[in-house]
Amino acid sequence: MISMLDYDDCYSKTMPMNDSAVDPRQRLVLAAADMLRQRGLNATSVREVAKLAQAPLGSTYHYFPGGKPQLISEAVQLSGEQVARYLTRTFAAGPRDGLLAFVALWRQLLQDKACRAGCPVMAVAADDSAADDDAPMLAAVAAAIRAWQQPLGDSLVTAGLPAARAARLATLLIAAVEGAILLCRAQGNTTALDEVAEELRLLLDNALAGVAAQGEP
Amino acid sequence: MISMLDYDDCYSKTMPMNDSAVDPRQRLVLAAADMLRQRGLNATSVREVAKLAQAPLGSTYHYFPGGKPQLISEAVQLSGEQVARYLTRTFAAGPRDGLLAFVALWRQLLQDKACRAGCPVMAVAADDSAADDDAPMLAAVAAAIRAWQQPLGDSLVTAGLPAARAARLATLLIAAVEGAILLCRAQGNTTALDEVAEELRLLLDNALAGVAAQGEP
DNA sequence: AAATCATTATAACGACTGTCATAGATCAAG
DNA sequence: CTTGATCTATGACAGTCGTTATAATGATTT
Numbered sequence: 127m128i129s130m131l132d133y134d135d136c137y138s139k140t141m142p143m144n145d146s147a148v149d150p151r152q153r154l155v156l157a158a159a160d161m162l163r164q165r166g167l168n169a170t171s172v173r174e175v176a177k178l179a180q181a182p183l184g185s186t187y188h189y190f191p192g193g194k195p196q197l198i199s200e201a202v203q204l205s206g207e208q209v210a211r212y213l214t215r216t217f218a219a220g221p222r223d224g225l226l227a228f229v230a231l232w233r234q235l236l237q238d239k240a241c242r243a244g245c246p247v248m249a250v251a252a253d254d255s256a257a258d259d260d261a262p263m264l265a266a267v268a269a270a271i272r273a274w275q276q277p278l279g280d281s282l283v284t285a286g287l288p289a290a291r292a293a294r295l296a297t298l299l300i301a302a303v304e305g306a307i308l309l310c311r312a313q314g315n316t317t318a319l320d321e322v323a324e325e326l327r328l329l330l331d332n333a334l335a336g337v338a339a340q341g342e343p
Numbered sequence: 344m345i346s347m348l349d350y351d352d353c354y355s356k357t358m359p360m361n362d363s364a365v366d367p368r369q370r371l372v373l374a375a376a377d378m379l380r381q382r383g384l385n386a387t388s389v390r391e392v393a394k395l396a397q398a399p400l401g402s403t404y405h406y407f408p409g410g411k412p413q414l415i416s417e418a419v420q421l422s423g424e425q426v427a428r429y430l431t432r433t434f435a436a437g438p439r440d441g442l443l444a445f446v447a448l449w450r451q452l453l454q455d456k457a458c459r460a461g462c463p464v465m466a467v468a469a470d471d472s473a474a475d476d477d478a479p480m481l482a483a484v485a486a487a488i489r490a491w492q493q494p495l496g497d498s499l500v501t502a503g504l505p506a507a508r509a510a511r512l513a514t515l516l517i518a519a520v521e522g523a524i525l526l527c528r529a530q531g532n533t534t535a536l537d538e539v540a541e542e543l544r545l546l547l548d549n550a551l552a553g554v555a556a557q558g559e560p
Numbered sequence: 561a562a563a564t565c566a567t568t569a570t571a572a573c574g575a576c577t578g579t580c581a582t583a584g585a586t587c588a589a590g
Numbered sequence: 591c592t593t594g595a596t597c598t599a600t601g602a603c604a605g606t607c608g609t610t611a612t613a614a615t616g617a618t619t620t
Contacts, residue, residue: 164472165470166383166384166385166469166470166471167385168383168385168386168470169385171606171608172607172609173606173608181568182567182569183569183570184569184570185567185568187608187610188566188567188568193608193609194608194609244469247529248469249470251525251528251529252465252466252528253382253383253384253466253470254383255381255383255386264529264531267529268529268530268531271526294539294541294542295542297523297535297539298519298539298542300522301518301520301522301523301525301539302515302518302519302522303518304522304525304526305465305517305518305519305522305523306514306518306522308465308468308518308521308522309468309488309514309517309521311468311469312464312468312481312484312488313485314481314485317514318514321511321514321515322511322514322518322519325512325514325515329542332549367597388576388577388578399597399598399600400599400600401599401600402599404579404580405597410578410579411578411579
């Protein structure tokens with residue numbers, strides 16, 4: 127079974143956003159992602175991101191001439207890719223182990239940050255006004271979600287499910303886990319995520335048991 | 344079967360937030376809820392809410408001496424209660440019909456607002472910084488979620504499921520639907536919600552079929 | 561050493577935010 | 591009619607927002 131708590135691979139506990147060994151540009155992106163996680167899009171200001179990254183404010187517009195939309199988009203993209211890599215790795219061991227790892231990832235984050243954290247990608251999805259300049263941000267969010275659905279769907283297909291069902295289940299897993307994160311934020315504990323995880327586990331076992339029964343007579 | 348598109352009971356298409364027949368105080372709350380839906384917490388300004396409600400800015404602090412936190416809290420509370428009433432009514436006809444109505448409610452909203460809308464309750468959950476003054480808002484969100492879980496859980500228990508399982512399933516339904524709304528916002532269509540709805544329907548049928556098989560031998 | 565480039569520092573711009581104070585209007589009760 | 595309470599109107603406060611301009615720095619290359 128995959129070690130499902132190698133949380134550092136996706137989100138290091140000591141984020142290098144103020145580690146001067148990392149170049150300032152990446153520090154800014156990491157700081158933006160961390161702030162999105164806790165405060166949401168509109169409460170994440172360029173000034174505070176720069177301060178958190180220990181970079182001068184002027185540098186922000188040097189590295190990101192597109193301004194805040196570009197900075198946020200890159201933060202969403204980076205976070206999305208990190209999660210996508212994690213999902214690809216963990217779901218390679220099968221949907222069941224993948225789900226456990228997926229849940230464990232977010233559970234750890236919620237616990238570390240006292241349920242004051244969330245997912246940067248969903249923060250942007252929930253908070254953007256979908257105006258003119260927000261288009262690149264929304265595009266980054268949509269791309270991240272697609273990149274998450276891929277490994278989940280592949281894993282379910284490999285396990286024997288039809289493609290259409292696998293795609294639907296992948297969407298459900300992502301929606302349910304992300305929704306549970308919101309519930310946890312509101313309630314201040316991880317109960318909702320635990321309950322959702324248990325039901326999703328039962329659901330997967332059920333779906334895959336049907337495949338096994340049909341596949342080996 | 345319950346008419347699952349009486350959307351106006353929960354969220355009127357022509358919101359009375361600028362209907363001068365409604366008293367200004369309630370107009371402000373309705374306008375705040377509508378703005379939360381589309382823009383999120385931090386992008387919802389007191390000035391714009393007042394403008395949308397066609398109420399003077401000064402009136403806002405007359406009716407809501409607690410300021411923005413009070414206004415937002417009441418908007419969350421109102422929206423939460425509306426949805427809770429809708430859930431109580433629709434899930435009384437059984438979990439399956441309730442789920443269909445639940446999904447239809449949000450699907451209609453997404454379609455009407457070109458996927459630019461969401462749930463005010465979740466908007467606050469995703470966007471609050473959990474600071475000092477945000478406590479009443481978070482409390483309103485948590486209360487709303489509890490009020491949603493109740494009718495879902497009751498309906499599932501009535502249908503024959505054990506209490507613990509019913510509670511978990513209720514949480515899953517809420518988390519999955521709310522998460523799907525986020526995905527729809529990001530992707531600009533209602534595909535995610537439709538996929539999630541289909542899987543949740545299968546899941547419910549499965550769980551309830553198990554009960555029926557066990558209940559009538 | 562000189563010149564070119566990337567980066568920083570500083571300050572400021574206009575627009576917006578939540579909040580409040582105060583003066584004017586409206587209207588019911590005495 | 592007058593008093594008192596409720597509501598509106600207006601404008602301002604201190605602060606933050608995203609963004610930009612410009613000058614000073616630092617490093618790299620010629």
